[in-house]
Amino acid sequence: MPYKKPKIEKILYSISEVADMFDVNISLIRFWEKEFDIIKPIKNKKGNRQFRPEDLDHFRLIYHLVKEKGMTLKGAQKKLRDNKESTIHNFEIVVKLQNIKEELLSIRDSIDI
Secondary structure: OOOOOOOOOOOOEEEHHHHHHHOOOHHHHHHHHHHHOOOEEEEEOOOOOEEHHHHHHHHHHHHHHHOOOOOOHHHHHHHHHHOOOHHHHHHHHHHHHHHHHHHHHHHHHHHHH
16 A cells, blocks of 8 residues: 555645655545545635645545555445445455554564564
8 A cells, every 4th residue: 555654643734745645646636636525625825725634534545445446436436425434444444454464574574484
């Protein structure tokens, strides 16, 4: 998963920071914002988008559905619209399992069998 978790938790993230976290273009972030109504950035006086940590979680879910599972945008929108809670729950399980796998691999590497 190319999502890079930020080291320091901030209150708001710029669109370029979000694009860097997911290793995608800024235009894709704007496009997903337009296509998915669960993403609601705050806009400052200049009109710059500022994303909250909740928005990052939504981006991570959309990224998982579209980029990792290979769903179409329409399919991801339908899945989030029809059973959002189930989709989020399943995604959280996948993330936890990936974290466990990483931890086990690091333990294996430290034992140096």
